[in-house]
Amino acid sequence: MNNLLAALMFFTRLPFYKIRQVPSECFSHVTGWWSVTGLLTGGLSALVYFLCSKVMFMQPAIVLALLSRVLLTGALHEDGLADFLDGFGGGTDKDSTLRIMKDSHIGTYGTIGLILYFLLSYTLLLNISAQYIPAVLICGDVFCKCVSSHIVWFLPYARPEDESKNRTVYQHPTALEETLTLVSGFGVLVFLPWAIRFMNGFIPLQYPLIFTTLPVGVFFLLILLFKRRLNGYTGDCCGALFLLTELSFRLMAAIF
8 A cells, every 4th residue: 555655646746645645665665566556647648638528629638638647747858758758869878868868958859759749649639539539548648557557677777776766676576566467557458449349439359459560569679678778777767668559559540
């Protein structure tokens, strides 16, 4: 329970700290609960879109759905994506890349990257049938957080612990956390076809598995990039990894 509360405090801006205080070491286990928190963040986006689409056109409903998650998370992942793009775009080696990523100011690469990210997210969702969007929003969020959380199995942390932004180095998830991660991540893929059928739509049962191919491929390509440049990862890398794998999930959904 402490680890779950730590994850909810870390990945959202909701006042879970009022429930009870958790030991600081619990924050090193937040990645094990990342996909579970996706049920909340993705669920909010899906709910906002569903409700807004009843009273307005599809376009502003999509924008409000994207905005709702940014507000809920405090733009945590978007900040990571911007820092990642600035660091890998402007750095030439490990030290310069880490130094740029730690700078609190956003640069040209980060600014352009965020603009393109939101434009792509918007246009890809716009190319998905309106009644399918809520299911795609929640399933993409949960599954891609499940995939991204496995970065701790492939790479070490790139900085010394005392130099990390939040003074926390993520630990390998426990057996229970890994089980919940996989159940939630792949469970939503089983849920996706049935959710769409409930909305009077249809997709073949194998399509959700097809949707996973590109996100998993993007995951491993970015892991190789992190290893080559940093020989490890940072919190910013985690945020960028999630958003880029989720973007590829939306791309596959828009195509199929």
